[in-house]
Amino acid sequence: MERxxxxxxxxxxxxxxxxxxxxxxLAFGVPITAQSMGVMLCGTILGAKRGALAVLxxxxxxxxxxxxxxxxxxxxxxxxxxxxxxxxxxxxxxxVTGLIVERWNAPILPVATSAAILGGVSVLYVFGILGMxxxxxxxxxxxxxxxxxxxxxDLVKAIATGxxxxxxARTRPASILSRG
Amino acid sequence: xxxxxLSAATVALFALQDPAWLALSLVGAAALVVSGGWRFTRSxxxxxxxxxxxxxxxxxxxxxxxxxxxxxxxxxRLLAAxxxxxxxxxxxxxxxxxxxxxxxxxxxxxxxxxxxxxxLSIALVMRFTPAIAxxxxxxxxxxxxxxxxxxGWQIVMPLAATALDDADQVAEALRARGGVDPT
Numbered sequence: 001m002e003r004x005x006x007x008x009x010x011x012x013x014x015x016x017x018x019x020x021x022x023x024x025x026l027a028f029g030v031p032i033t034a035q036s037m038g039v040m041l042c043g044t045i046l047g048a049k050r051g052a053l054a055v056l057x058x059x060x061x062x063x064x065x066x067x068x069x070x071x072x073x074x075x076x077x078x079x080x081x082x083x084x085x086x087x088x089x090x091x092x093x094x095x096v097t098g099l100i101v102e103r104w105n106a107p108i109l110p111v112a113t114s115a116a117i118l119g120g121v122s123v124l125y126v127f128g129i130l131g132m133x134x135x136x137x138x139x140x141x142x143x144x145x146x147x148x149x150x151x152x153x154d155l156v157k158a159i160a161t162g163x164x165x166x167x168x169a170r171t172r173p174a175s176i177l178s179r180g
Numbered sequence: 181x182x183x184x185x186l187s188a189a190t191v192a193l194f195a196l197q198d199p200a201w202l203a204l205s206l207v208g209a210a211a212l213v214v215s216g217g218w219r220f221t222r223s224x225x226x227x228x229x230x231x232x233x234x235x236x237x238x239x240x241x242x243x244x245x246x247x248x249x250x251x252x253x254x255x256x257r258l259l260a261a262x263x264x265x266x267x268x269x270x271x272x273x274x275x276x277x278x279x280x281x282x283x284x285x286x287x288x289x290x291x292x293x294x295x296x297x298x299x300l301s302i303a304l305v306m307r308f309t310p311a312i313a314x315x316x317x318x319x320x321x322x323x324x325x326x327x328x329x330x331x332g333w334q335i336v337m338p339l340a341a342t343a344l345d346d347a348d349q350v351a352e353a354l355r356a357r358g359g360v361d362p363t
Contacts, residue, residue, distance in 0.1 A: 006351035009304035017312035
C-alpha cells in the first residue's frame, strides 16, 4: 500500500518535473516538452493501474490550479481549451501502455516501444482528435489533419520511452514494476 | 459555488449557436476580468495566449472554406469559455479548491473508503515536484560539463531512476510512521 502510493505520487511528480525543466531538443531538431514522455513512462514502468492513477493524480493537481503543465499552464482553463481531449486521453494512454507491457511476454525493448506507440500515441490521438473536433466544431478527419504535425515528435518520444525503459530494466531489473 | 456556475456557463456556451449571444457572453466574461484591475487583466490575457495557434488555424480554415460565421462562433466560444475558467481559477485560493475537492470526496468517505491516501499523495506530489525538477537540472548541468552536444532525452533515464529510489524511501518512511492509515 505505502509502496504503491509512493510510486504513484513520485511519478506524478516526475511528469510535473518533466514539464518544468526546459525543453529538450530531440534528434531532427524537434523542440518538444518531455511531459507526454512522462505519461508513457508511467505506463511502461508502473504498469496499467498505477500508471493511470499517477497520471490522474497529476491532472487533479492541474485542475486544482497548480501550474504544472508544460509552459506553466494549469487551472480549469486548460480543460476548456481545444487540447482537452489529449488531457483526458492521458490516463487512458498510460493504462493501455501499461497493459501491453504487462501482458506481452517478449524482450522489454520492442514491447515497451510498441506499447508506447500504441498506447501513448494511437490511443492518445483518438481522444485528442475527438476532443479537438468537438471544441473547434470540425469534422473528425479535419481535426485529425490538424494534429498530424505533432505525431512525428510523439513517435520519437515513444522510441525514447522504449529505450529508457529497456535501460532501466537492464541496470535495475527490479524497478520495472509492470513486469513485477 | 463558483465551480457550479462555471460548469453551467460552459455547457451553455457550447449550446449557444448565435454569434451575437456568444459575443455578449465574451464581453460579460471580459468585464468580470477587467473588474479585477489592471495587473489582473494583464495576467488573464497572458493565459489566453495558448489559444492563439488555434485561433489562427480556425481563421485560416474558415477563410478558405468561406464559412465566416461558423468560424466566428467557434472562436468566440473558445475565448469566452477559457476566459471564464481562468477567472474562476485566478479568484479562488488553492486552499479553497482543496476544500471543494474534500467536499466532493466526502460521500466516498461515508461509504467507508479512506480518502487519506489521496490527500497524502497530493501533498507528496507538491513536495517532490521541485525536488525532481532540481535533480533534472543538475543532471543537465552534468551533461553539459562533459559533452558538447545538447542535453537530450538520455537524462530522463537517471531521472526516472532517482524517482524510483525516492519512492522506495518515501514508502519506507511512511511505513515507519505507521502507514497510510494509522488506526
